[in-house]
Structures are given as C-alpha cells and as structure tokens.
Amino acid sequence: xxxxxxxxxxxxxxxxxxxxxxxxxxxxxQVFAMNLLNFSFIWSGELAQLxxxxxxxxxxxxxxxxxxxxxxxxxxxxxxERYRRWxxxxxxxxxxxxxxxxxxxGLEKALSPSVLIQKSTALKMPMIVPYISIPxxxxxxxxxAVADLLKTWTGKEVKAG
Amino acid sequence: xIVIALLFAVLLVTGVPIAMVLGLTGFVHISLFNPGALDIxxxxxxxxxxxxxxxxxxxxxxxGELMNSSGVTARLIDFARNFVGHLRxxxxxxxxxxxxxxxxxxxxxxxxxxxxGSTIAPEMEKKDGYERETAAAITATSSSLxxxxxxxxxxxxxxxxxxxxxxxxxxxxxxxxxxxxxVHFIYIYYYARKKGLGKLPLPxxxxxxxxxxxxxxxxxxPVVILGxxxxxxxxxxxxxxxxxxxxxIIGIASRNLRLADVPGILIRSGITTAAICIIVATSNxxxxxxxxxxxxxxxxxxxxxxxxxxxxxxxxxxxxxLVIGMFLDITAGMLIMVPVLVPVVTALGVDPIHFGLIxxxxxxxxxxxxxxxxxxxxxxxxxxxPLHSLVRACIPLIMWMLVVLMxxxxxxxxxxxxxxxxxxxx
Numbered sequence: 001x002x003x004x005x006x007x008x009x010x011x012x013x014x015x016x017x018x019x020x021x022x023x024x025x026x027x028x029x030q031v032f033a034m035n036l037l038n039f040s041f042i043w044s045g046e047l048a049q050l051x052x053x054x055x056x057x058x059x060x061x062x063x064x065x066x067x068x069x070x071x072x073x074x075x076x077x078x079x080x081e082r083y084r085r086w087x088x089x090x091x092x093x094x095x096x097x098x099x100x101x102x103x104x105x106g107l108e109k110a111l112s113p114s115v116l117i118q119k120s121t122a123l124k125m126p127m128i129v130p131y132i133s134i135p136x137x138x139x140x141x142x143x144x145a146v147a148d149l150l151k152t153w154t155g156k157e158v159k160a161g
Numbered sequence: 162x163i164v165i166a167l168l169f170a171v172l173l174v175t176g177v178p179i180a181m182v183l184g185l186t187g188f189v190h191i192s193l194f195n196p197g198a199l200d201i202x203x204x205x206x207x208x209x210x211x212x213x214x215x216x217x218x219x220x221x222x223x224x225g226e227l228m229n230s231s232g233v234t235a236r237l238i239d240f241a242r243n244f245v246g247h248l249r250x251x252x253x254x255x256x257x258x259x260x261x262x263x264x265x266x267x268x269x270x271x272x273x274x275x276x277x278g279s280t281i282a283p284e285m286e287k288k289d290g291y292e293r294e295t296a297a298a299i300t301a302t303s304s305s306l307x308x309x310x311x312x313x314x315x316x317x318x319x320x321x322x323x324x325x326x327x328x329x330x331x332x333x334x335x336x337x338x339x340x341x342x343x344v345h346f347i348y349i350y351y352y353a354r355k356k357g358l359g360k361l362p363l364p365x366x367x368x369x370x371x372x373x374x375x376x377x378x379x380x381x382x383p384v385v386i387l388g389x390x391x392x393x394x395x396x397x398x399x400x401x402x403x404x405x406x407x408x409x410i411i412g413i414a415s416r417n418l419r420l421a422d423v424p425g426i427l428i429r430s431g432i433t434t435a436a437i438c439i440i441v442a443t444s445n446x447x448x449x450x451x452x453x454x455x456x457x458x459x460x461x462x463x464x465x466x467x468x469x470x471x472x473x474x475x476x477x478x479x480x481x482x483l484v485i486g487m488f489l490d491i492t493a494g495m496l497i498m499v500p501v502l503v504p505v506v507t508a509l510g511v512d513p514i515h516f517g518l519i520x521x522x523x524x525x526x527x528x529x530x531x532x533x534x535x536x537x538x539x540x541x542x543x544x545x546x547p548l549h550s551l552v553r554a555c556i557p558l559i560m561w562m563l564v565v566l567m568x569x570x571x572x573x574x575x576x577x578x579x580x581x582x583x584x585x586x587x
Binding site for chain 1: 172173174175176177178179180181184185188199200202203204206207210211212213215216219220223394395398399401402403405406424427428430431432434435436437438439440441442488489490492493532533
C-alpha cells in the first residue's frame, strides 16, 4: 500500500510539472499570437483551463501526501501524545469518506449521458475529459489516505493532518 | 441549519483539511434538504475552477517562484540599502522597502515572510542593533504588502468571488500598500530614535546608480505587468504568463537559474496552487447549497436590521472578519465570508472594490495574530524567536495596521481613486 501510494505520488508530481508548463506555455502562445501576429488560437485558452482543472484535482492528492493541506490544526497540536493516533485516525477516516463520496458522484457525473454527448466549444473535446479529473484525483487521494491510516496503526510514527 | 453549523465546527476544530470540511458540509447540507440535487456537486467543483480569470493564480505563483530563484532578492536588498540604508536604523527601512518591491513580484504574505526573515531580519539584529523580536515583528507585519500590493493571489480570488475586475482590484491595492509602508516607517523612525540605533554614511551616488541598474530588471517586471493590464494590452491572466517568461529570462540571463531547477519550481507552484484551488472547488458546493437556502439574503436582512448606515455596519463587519482572520487562513476566510458579505455591503451602497480591500486587510492582519497566524509561525521559525515574544513585539505594529484598516474603511477614495482615474470603475 505504501509503495502504491508513493508511486502514485511520484506520478502526480510528474503530471503537475507537465500541466503547469503546458498551461503557462499555451497562455504565452495566446498573448504572442494575439499581439504580434494578430492571430488568435481559439484553443489555447481552453487547453490552459483544462490543465488548470487537472492540476487542481490531481494536485490536491499530492498536497495531502505532502501534509500541506490548509487546516485549522491548533487543537490537533495540543492533543496529548497517547491520543495522537486517534486524532490522526479521525482525520484520515474523514478524508477517506470524502474521497469515496466524490469518486462516486464524480464518476456518475463524468459517465452521465449529458456529459458524454457534450463537446467543448474550441477543442471539440468530449466534456468527460475535464470531468474525469475529479474521480481520478480523488482516487489518488483515497490511496494516500488509506496508506496513511495503515501506517497510523502499524508504523511507529503518527502523521497528523 | 444548526446541524450543518455543528458539523462544520466539529470537522474544522478537529483539524480536518478545510477543503474536506467545506465539501462534506456542503454534501450533508444538500443530502438533508435537497437530495435530488446531489449530482450537481461535480459540476459546481468544475465550473468554478474552469475559469480563465482564476487561472491567474497559478501563473502568478509560478512567476513568484521563478523570480525568487532568479536571485532578484539580493539585488533588491542591495538597491534598497543604497536608497534608505543610511537612515538611523536603516536596515529596518530596507526590510520594509524590499517588502514593497517583493510585493510587486510575489502575491503572498508567507513567501514574503520566509524570504525576508532569512535574509534581512538577521542583519537588522547583527549590524543595526535591533532587538531580534522587533526585527522579526517588522518582517511579519510588513509581509502584508505581499497580498495588498499588486499582483496579489488574494485579490484574484476576491475578484472571482465578488465578480469584479482584477485590474481594478490591483489598482485599488496600491495606495493602501503605500499606507502600510508609511506606518512601518513611522514605527521604525521612533523605535530607532528611542533605542539610539546607529547611522551609516550616505552611500556614494555611483554605488546607488550601480545597485539601481542591477535591480532594474526586477523593478521593471511589475511595471510591465501592471502597465499591460491597465492599458488594456492584456488581461490579468495573460500578464501572469508574461511575468513567468520575464522571470525565466532574467533568471537565465543572470545565470542564477539553471534549467535543472525548473521542474522543481513547476512542481512547487503546482502544489501551492492546488492547495488553494481545491478549497475554492469544494467551497463552491457549500456556497451553492447556502445560496439555495438564501443564506446571503438572510444575512443581509440580519445586518440591515441592525442599521442601514455603512458607517455602523462596516466596523461590525471589520470586527467579525478580524476574529475570523485570527482563526482561519486567508483563502478559507475569503471563500466562506465573501459570498455572504458582498450582497450585504452592496445593499448598503458600498463599492465591492472598496470592500475587497477591507476584507483583504482584515484577513491579512489575521495572519499576524494568534492563535492561528501563518506568517507569525513562519517568521518565528525562520528568525528563531519564541512565538510569545514575537507576538508581544507585533502588538504596536498591529495597532498601526488597524489604523491603516480604519483609514481604508472610512476613506473609500484611498482604494477607489486609482481604479476611477484609470476608468476601470465609475
């Protein structure tokens, strides 16, 4: 499980780097084409937005793995050592519940007939392409959270938050 | 409604990440009152992110990371030192001035605190004889220049939430940022006199000129970005991409940035972006279900029942936001409060751009106040000052920040003069 989680994390970092680069590049292309060549690519803005959507949901799993999720952790830090494990378990279970809910509804939406027939305006890309990023990102999150939960009960260290 | 508020509170205080708190609260709220609408959730998450304006956030984050790796900080410090370093307690002024310069490059307070906390704050103690906690406190509170001086991640978020122009928000931030600089200068002036700190000789004009030329590329980036937006040449999002390109060129030309560093920089900015934007996505679910129950309208009725005079309501809202800012991070505070409060203040005739500055200042002050103050934690860690002595040293500066808040609240022209002058608002 830890191995799978680490492998998914490395994959997500690679994807993040590519997404940020493509996003920035296509906006730059748009600016130059518009101002210097008086020519506008209709797809560049849409491609950038697509990268941004994927970046948000794939990136969220990596943010969790790095323990950089923004949280109110004031009380958590005050939890006595012997209850740490339970506090961490609570958060991990909540994250698991969250990811399962959004995998379910995300998949349902992405595979719904209304999304399947819909195409984007510029790229003529099926709308499943942006929508599927939600369940995929949440699936990565689920793996990380389950791996954390296992580590909480088998490992010596307790990761909180 | 009480069930929802309770769930929200419990999840929040137990340390569940805010993105999950908002998403799950929204999910439960919809399940209870409107179960047929549950399949709207993915669409709410996607639609708010699939937004060209919000795209400015990752671009400005990346531009800041690139600039930071391009060695511009050292040049900016050098220039500021030649500029104001000869005053009594000069490094204090240098610190705040670099804060202003960095504010024009970076859009966040935490980056400001981390950079200046590790570079200038230690020198203030060693070379100029500042007390360490004062040096740290000046660094912490002046980090508010990051989000208040344009470009600013916080302003982009507000512009999207309140549906106003980013360009107008950016312009509106300039005078309040200069006010923040001014009150820090006043504080340093009196502190340096009281402590009898030393003075350095006036630098040679030649040195001043050299340092200016070396800092010029870094100083020109904001001019290009802001000039491009305000002249209508490109949008805020496009200017973010241009800032990335300029930062890349400066970094490579000055040989401080190696191509091997670029993937790491891309990943870091991607992670920073996702940490903000996943909250934006899930908050849009709760936002939808609250709007469905007409919570913003009810809030408006509640406030207008107290008074219909903005001069009465705005201080109340300030108080509310200051308290929220003490406990919540800026992003979370904004996402929760802006959709509820903007209808309230617009009903009272307050300009949403003016209100954007009020909200941002309140929440930014919260970054430097306990119990939860991200900037406080970062500064205390980097400058190595115990948290409680840093908090004590921050008190007079927070008082000065509250003075700025009062001025910005009661004198709308401080925020609105520039956007009006450039014709971005009526």
